[in-house]
Amino acid sequence: MDDLIKEFLIESTENLDRLDSELVKLETDPSSQELLSSIFRTIHTIKGSCGFLGFGKLEKVAHVGESLLSRLRDGKLSLTPEFTSGLLAMVDSIRTMLGEIQTTGQDGNETYPELIATLNKLQDQGQGLAPKAESAALSNAAAKKNPAKKSDGANLEERPANPAQQGADLNRKNAVSASRPDAPATPPAAAGETQSSQQPSDDSRLRSAAAETIRVDVHLLDRLMNLVGELVLTRNQITQFSARQSDPNLISPSQQLNMLTSELQEEVMKTRMQPISNVFDKFPRVVRDVATARGKQVVIEMEGKETELDRSLLEAIKDPLTHIVRNSVDHGIEMPELRTASGKRAEGHIKLVARHEGGQVLIEISDDGAGIDTARVKSKALERGVITAQQAGRMTEQELLNLVFLPGFSTAEKVTNLSGRGVGMDVVKTNIDRVNGSVDLQSYPGKGTTIRIKIPLTLAIVRAVMIQSNGKRFAIPQVNIQELVRLDADRVRTEIESVHGVPVYRIRGRLLPLVYLSKELRLSRKAGESAQDEAANIVVLQANDHPFGLVVDAINDSEEIVVKPLSRQLRALKIFAGATIMGDGKVALILDVVGLAQNANILSEASDRALAEKSADLLSGKEQSLAEKQTFLLFAGPDDGRMALPLSAVARLEEFRAADIEKSGGEWVIQYRQKILPLIRLDVVLEERRTRRRHGSKIVEPDPLQVLVCNDEGRTIGIIVEQILDIVEDRAAVKTEATREGIQCAVVINDRVTELIDIPAIQRIAEANRTLSGEHAEVID
Amino acid sequence: MAQTHQFCTFYLDKLMFGLELQKVQEVIRFLEITEIPLAPHVVGGLMNLRGQIVTGIDLRRRLGLADRTDGAHPMNVVIRSADGAVRLVDEIGDVVEVTEESFERPPETLQGKVREVILGVHKLKRHLLHVLDTEKACETAETVASGGER
Numbered sequence: 001m002d003d004l005i006k007e008f009l010i011e012s013t014e015n016l017d018r019l020d021s022e023l024v025k026l027e028t029d030p031s032s033q034e035l036l037s038s039i040f041r042t043i044h045t046i047k048g049s050c051g052f053l054g055f056g057k058l059e060k061v062a063h064v065g066e067s068l069l070s071r072l073r074d075g076k077l078s079l080t081p082e083f084t085s086g087l088l089a090m091v092d093s094i095r096t097m098l099g100e101i102q103t104t105g106q107d108g109n110e111t112y113p114e115l116i117a118t119l120n121k122l123q124d125q126g127q128g129l130a131p132k133a134e135s136a137a138l139s140n141a142a143a144k145k146n147p148a149k150k151s152d153g154a155n156l157e158e159r160p161a162n163p164a165q166q167g168a169d170l171n172r173k174n175a176v177s178a179s180r181p182d183a184p185a186t187p188p189a190a191a192g193e194t195q196s197s198q199q200p201s202d203d204s205r206l207r208s209a210a211a212e213t214i215r216v217d218v219h220l221l222d223r224l225m226n227l228v229g230e231l232v233l234t235r236n237q238i239t240q241f242s243a244r245q246s247d248p249n250l251i252s253p254s255q256q257l258n259m260l261t262s263e264l265q266e267e268v269m270k271t272r273m274q275p276i277s278n279v280f281d282k283f284p285r286v287v288r289d290v291a292t293a294r295g296k297q298v299v300i301e302m303e304g305k306e307t308e309l310d311r312s313l314l315e316a317i318k319d320p321l322t323h324i325v326r327n328s329v330d331h332g333i334e335m336p337e338l339r340t341a342s343g344k345r346a347e348g349h350i351k352l353v354a355r356h357e358g359g360q361v362l363i364e365i366s367d368d369g370a371g372i373d374t375a376r377v378k379s380k381a382l383e384r385g386v387i388t389a390q391q392a393g394r395m396t397e398q399e400l401l402n403l404v405f406l407p408g409f410s411t412a413e414k415v416t417n418l419s420g421r422g423v424g425m426d427v428v429k430t431n432i433d434r435v436n437g438s439v440d441l442q443s444y445p446g447k448g449t450t451i452r453i454k455i456p457l458t459l460a461i462v463r464a465v466m467i468q469s470n471g472k473r474f475a476i477p478q479v480n481i482q483e484l485v486r487l488d489a490d491r492v493r494t495e496i497e498s499v500h501g502v503p504v505y506r507i508r509g510r511l512l513p514l515v516y517l518s519k520e521l522r523l524s525r526k527a528g529e530s531a532q533d534e535a536a537n538i539v540v541l542q543a544n545d546h547p548f549g550l551v552v553d554a555i556n557d558s559e560e561i562v563v564k565p566l567s568r569q570l571r572a573l574k575i576f577a578g579a580t581i582m583g584d585g586k587v588a589l590i591l592d593v594v595g596l597a598q599n600a601n602i603l604s605e606a607s608d609r610a611l612a613e614k615s616a617d618l619l620s621g622k623e624q625s626l627a628e629k630q631t632f633l634l635f636a637g638p639d640d641g642r643m644a645l646p647l648s649a650v651a652r653l654e655e656f657r658a659a660d661i662e663k664s665g666g667e668w669v670i671q672y673r674q675k676i677l678p679l680i681r682l683d684v685v686l687e688e689r690r691t692r693r694r695h696g697s698k699i700v701e702p703d704p705l706q707v708l709v710c711n712d713e714g715r716t717i718g719i720i721v722e723q724i725l726d727i728v729e730d731r732a733a734v735k736t737e738a739t740r741e742g743i744q745c746a747v748v749i750n751d752r753v754t755e756l757i758d759i760p761a762i763q764r765i766a767e768a769n770r771t772l773s774g775e776h777a778e779v780i781d
Numbered sequence: 782m783a784q785t786h787q788f789c790t791f792y793l794d795k796l797m798f799g800l801e802l803q804k805v806q807e808v809i810r811f812l813e814i815t816e817i818p819l820a821p822h823v824v825g826g827l828m829n830l831r832g833q834i835v836t837g838i839d840l841r842r843r844l845g846l847a848d849r850t851d852g853a854h855p856m857n858v859v860i861r862s863a864d865g866a867v868r869l870v871d872e873i874g875d876v877v878e879v880t881e882e883s884f885e886r887p888p889e890t891l892q893g894k895v896r897e898v899i900l901g902v903h904k905l906k907r908h909l910l911h912v913l914d915t916e917k918a919c920e921t922a923e924t925v926a927s928g929g930e931r
Contacts, residue, residue: 472818522819569824569836573819576817579815581829586813586815587813587815587827587828587829589827
């Protein structure tokens, strides 16, 4: 392609990106002459270049836009949302045409007659508003017109020719925004003066900035970065070698080399750094588009736009961020009426903050919308079969929130064309994970949602921990590592347990599945080595929120390594993220934690579920060998028997007045948090060995009733107990088989025999009682 | 028609092979090789070629020949390609110049892995020179790679 056209394309694309944000900004600050002039200049430049390069259609579109803008700028029209929309549509069509030029070299066949008509109409509409006070202002400001303005005016042939008029319009514009558009006051002359003297200084600043920067091919920068990477490696080799030498003639230059290389590396890295504003600046437009389409009012606020990060990373976070911002507007922010009804401002707020934090870049996207409804997340997850009801009952709020990161998950009630297609947050998470970043979601019902993204500054050079397995070295990026655990041979034998043959290690009360690197990589052990009798080094890693332990032979130092991609013959090996050259010149492979986890089936649902169930068994005390301290809620059951539930199974403790209890469908229920809560009486469902005397009686329990609200199988039930006694932590080591239905087992808690109740069984009994209502009529009555 | 081609020749299991000289970047005696677990069989491992990481393809395996048993270090023929692939060969031979007249397509009876990567044969005085298709060897290596993944 023609160099001239190429340059035109690059320049115009950049300009258009700026236009987007400027137009949106202009909407909030319609009086800003500076913004208007800048927008006008951009469109004018595009139009001019098009004419020169012979892109007639593009020129036509730009021309209408320009005339409209010139009227806006001259204050003949005032900006309305329709104007902005029209102008944004123009920007879009120009962008399409530029794309066309890029691929075909022609500006396409589309002439955009509708767009041109709309823009023309907008221009005509405003005609009636033409100012009357202009002539007065004209004479006033004519004398004050700054000559520097002329250079600006000279190349804008579309504008009314009289430069003095511009000054006047400028004044008027200021006044208009201050008062009402249809009743412009005669402006104070001083306003015109400050405005016009500001303009040239701005121009000159732009020009000088242009002289100090040059355009450099990205590939050249990449190549530079690579070379510096090599240099770093060579430096490492030399430093290692010179550390063993005593000749000062070598040591001092090698120290020097060390320093210079680090400095060079830093500077070269900076050349690839770009401010995050390159991505952020697109968001006002995104927010505006989505908000307009959904009839919402949203303001976006951005902080730390100057925060810099590697351009490849910037590229990687662009889509995830856009998705999050869209989501916030589409799902997070409520409709204006709803907002005012709940006492918020009609206008929703989205805030983006970027800053450096501990060698990483932190990006925070928060909105003041409705927050994420965990109940809805839960029911959706159940519906989709992502989790079982049992799991759901045990999940904490935060765990429920994190469900939105699972593939195929969207809580949007209806799929809009903007978001909610089920390819959402999981893609965000995968993309962020891919660049070794992390996503953290926090939501406060009714108050809003905050998403925190942490990403490294650069991908090319990372800090990694070197590990060994079967004499082979591998690197693990340090960001993936949570902690390192070393078990000596004795503890290996006792503390590595197994769940259906899957080795696990207990770490702070949670089961950590173990993955043996040698097994995953099918490394053959040398003769005489046996895994069992050795100490184990466990590297605790995190892949997509699934922690797992990688068992390796040895953990060595951490080092800065230069990540090199694998050749295409090896791309299929997802288990490796790349390779690097070590200080001794040998090649080591870099492990991809997510790939490794996938390879080991850590991320598969089946293994997930098995583990979750195992953990649940642990909690409910089924698995005696694995029993450890857990917290129980002690309560008095019927006939003063001591009973207990794992505290994790109980959602809330409530007191209800007996009078509030109602009967519905043969069941005792109570209205609870806008829902009907079925109540279960333990004295009814638990078969009593002595008598059935209490059957059929009215509710005679003490008033108010003590109720345990439990979640089970996605259902919430209330269990009426005689009295809530205590919350204790106990190992519950001694236990016996259950002697009656509805009881899981009997354990010794606080030196007293206590029955652990089995909620699903109790529910089954209650259910059975209800369906057999004829037989058990007295139960219900 | 008497256009000449230059081939870099090498031996594998006593067979003589040739690569177009333009495609050969260099020949290196010995480089320490890092094996890649789970990698396809034909990929010998990774090597550090003056700071570049290059992938070594074991030509013996690629051609379905038995692994070498004598324990001698293989030679590395570095190919000019985007990835800088390396071939491990037994012994390096001379650069020979041949004309198109001596070229013949491989006989139809030639089957198996060798057929995939051999363009044809040049009839030399004493030997037959098997001409390797570098691109093909890489392409097939890739499909082998994805098939080799579990």
